[in-house]
Amino acid sequence: MSQRRSHSPFASHRAAKRQKLDFEPLTPEDYKNGIVLAPMVRSGALPTRLYALKHGASLVWGPETVDKAILHTTREVDPVTGVVSYVGKSKAIFTTHPIEKPYLIYQIGSADPEIAVQAAKAVMQDVAGFDLNCGCPKPFSTHAGMGAALLSNPDLLCSILTALRQAMPPEISVSAKIRLLPSQEDTLKLVERIINTGVSALTVHCRTRNQRKREPALIERLREIVEFVEGMGRGVAVIENGDCEGFEDGLRIRRTTGAHSVMIATAAESNPTCFSPTPLVDLEQTFIPQYIRLCKYLNNHWSSTKFCTSQFKGPHVNTSRADTKVFHEAIMHAKGYDDIASRVKPWTGEEEFKAIVATIESRHGRIAPLKLPEQESESAIASKALTPEVQKNGEAGIEKQDELVTPPTGEPDPAVMNAPLGPANEACVPMPAMLTGDLPTPTPAPVSGATVVPLA
């Protein structure tokens, strides 16, 4: 495990001024033994990524951002929260915070090596690595030759990865996320070419381009791919993606596929604490109010907060569906944070944020949560499956998990409902851009009020 310097958001301005590397670069090893948050347009918003990190994700992917979209943005830093927003004509295209930088992979949608490099240069000061989306089957991506369209244009796909690798300094990693091709032979040929571009990691969504989400992922095809990549001897990490439900399931998938890590999308969209061996239950009490408070503190646009919370669902242990329905309905009808205040106040988002920062900083490096014990039997794994008692008592329900090394997840907060409304700071004043290296210098335009709006 690499010991990395703590990355305090409050020290980031000083760090930037020194123009030195303010984080330990990602190596292929940092992509291994992990359970990572998948790129998710809309659902992979900054607050969700922060909670994923708090609850055990080893790395987090940002939502796919099309290369051109970031080029004409202005980088703005909220002096109160430290949130960094890349603001386009009418909204923030990408939002991040320095605390996530050592763990943040920015996903690019591109069909052009030069534009991809320009896009990467525009945001490289705020991320640890870049990932190329080679799997999105949606027409908005494929019609422009991006996403899954790259799977049938390997020359272009590899030229983008090569250009990124050559243009980025060594401390910035490059990776790709693909889907399976219909034939295994063609998949292996593509994988070989991708690995030869110098990527640090390759994520394989174990579905083909034409497979729908409800069809099971073909994870049985992955072992051969992993062995093939290992046989190439470059140490590149292979990350499984498709149908992983959480920590325990991640162990099963690693054992089945031999993958170095697993990536979770849908299950994390429902419950961003699913990376923990003891994910939170009764989310309406234990998570959603806290999430909303954090979002308000970070000036996350209400429509993004509302959308993300509408996706949250988890097991009900001490609450009934009927109890929580009223809460969900209130969120659904709210037009802004004030409309939901009576149910989530006091606005203690700053404390929530500080707790997240403390948890992330207490990692002292990228602790790999999915360390697979060498000779652990299936029955030993099964015995660690979550019992109702563990679900009920949270992390206290598991006394000892020697083999399962997971980042600290902090204490679940008690639900704070119906307390008096406290003050909130929604000011978001542009600051001079923190620049490193030879990045272009965007000139922040003055703005008033909150600037963080939903990610496209």
Ligand SMILES: Cc1cc2nc3c(=O)[nH]c(=O)nc-3n(C[C@H](O)[C@H](O)[C@H](O)COP(=O)(O)O)c2cc1C
């Ligand atoms: C809401 C949502 C948004 C997604 N956005 C992206 C994206 O921006 N880039 C990408 O490569 N995949 C995207 N995906 C696909 C996921 O990253 C992942 O490959 C897929 O959902 C399979 O993983 P799962 O079985 O854990 O859901 C998205 C999936 C969902 C559910």
